[in-house]
Amino acid sequence: MSTVRVRDLWKQYGAQMVLERINLDIPSGEFCALVGPSGCGKTTFLRLLLAMEQPTRGTITVDGRPLPREPRPDRGVVFQRYSVFPHLTVEENVVLGLEFARAPLTGRLYGAKRRRALEEVAETIERVGLGPSRTKYPGELSGGMQQRLSIAQALVRKPRILLMDEPFGALDPGTKAQMYVLVRELWRAERMTVFMVTHDLKEGFSLATRVLAFDKVRHDPQAPEAYGATVKFNIPLDDKAERAEIVSKLPALAASENEEGATRGRPWARLFDFAGTTRRKRRDSHERTSI
Numbered sequence: 177m178s179t180v181r182v183r184d185l186w187k188q189y190g191a192q193m194v195l196e197r198i199n200l201d202i203p204s205g206e207f208c209a210l211v212g213p214s215g216c217g218k219t220t221f222l223r224l225l226l227a228m229e230q231p232t233r234g235t236i237t238v239d240g241r242p243l244p245r246e247p248r249p250d251r252g253v254v255f256q257r258y259s260v261f262p263h264l265t266v267e268e269n270v271v272l273g274l275e276f277a278r279a280p281l282t283g284r285l286y287g288a289k290r291r292r293a294l295e296e297v298a299e300t301i302e303r304v305g306l307g308p309s310r311t312k313y314p315g316e317l318s319g320g321m322q323q324r325l326s327i328a329q330a331l332v333r334k335p336r337i338l339l340m341d342e343p344f345g346a347l348d349p350g351t352k353a354q355m356y357v358l359v360r361e362l363w364r365a366e367r368m369t370v371f372m373v374t375h376d377l378k379e380g381f382s383l384a385t386r387v388l389a390f391d392k393v394r395h396d397p398q399a400p401e402a403y404g405a406t407v408k409f410n411i412p413l414d415d416k417a418e419r420a421e422i423v424s425k426l427p428a429l430a431a432s433e434n435e436e437g438a439t440r441g442r443p444w445a446r447l448f449d450f451a452g453t454t455r456r457k458r459r460d461s462h463e464r465t466s467i
């Protein structure tokens with residue numbers, strides 16, 4: 177279980193309000209895609225979930241308990257740029273992830289603990305499809321393989337919450353497609369709650385069970401830093417047909433959004449209005465036919 181509850185969360189850096197009034201209830205096992213304009217605070221929100229940052233105001237609880245004030249192994253993280261050590265092999269990189277989680281002071285495990293850790297590491301490396309590359313160095317791996325290694329480093333700690341910051345941003349389309357399958361498989365098998373930042377709306381709407389769109393709802397042209405972004409749209413995607421309809425309309429909507437968004441300065445709005453309306457329409461017609 178890892179139900180995430182966010183209550184009246186605000187984050188300010190100096191004079192700049194980055195996030196404001198965020199309230200969320202994310203049930204255990206959800207796959208949330210975080211989308212929104214560049215600089216609106218998506219990564220900041222992930223860092224707050226990781227406890228790498230503290231809220232200016234408000235609370236985040238996991239299963240009813242406040243987040244510990246420091247990052248913990250129960251929250252894994254995967255960044256776009258590979259966080260692997262170039263001088264260590266695939267296996268050594270994953271072992272290190274586990275050693276830091278289980279022996280935070282010394283960073284080393286010994287005896288039976290180390291043997292057990294090595295078994296878990298071998299299993300995780302197999303799961304992400306890097307078995308044959310176990311003894312290779314990151315420099316000898318393709319981009320997709322390096323990202324698999326980052327995922328293995330996070331997974332070996334058996335996180336209940338997996339945080340991913342544009343994990344596929346640097347990958348070519350073919351490798352991306354493979355990674356989508358892998359991440360969905362792992363998410364289902366491990367029953368993790370996932371928060372993934374992405375700039376690719378199609379990726380978000382295809383992979384996630386819920387899309388959280390961050391944007392500002394208040395603006396002061398005289399003081400652009402006065403207001404922060406909030407979760408403007410919270411779109412559950414539990415209905416397959418609804419998800420397919422939204423994904424099929426995305427390219428056309430994104431194109432019109434780009435033309436208008438540039439002048440209005442608020443991209444995304446129409447896109448999410450559409451997604452929200454599609455949901456409501458389908459719900460209404462479903463309710464009518466059920467009566």
Ligand SMILES: Nc1ncnc2c1ncn2[C@@H]1O[C@H](COP(=O)(O)OP(=O)(O)OP(=O)(O)O)[C@@H](O)[C@H]1O
Pocket residue numbers: 189194212213214215216217218219220221
């Ligand atoms: N440690 C920090 N100190 C001061 N300002 C910060 C800090 N971290 C982030 N910011 C500011 O907060 C704002 C939000 O940044 P953040 O990286 O969370 O946005 P984002 O939505 O993830 O952006 P992008 O989509 O471009 O990656 C930015 O204006 C950034 O400059």
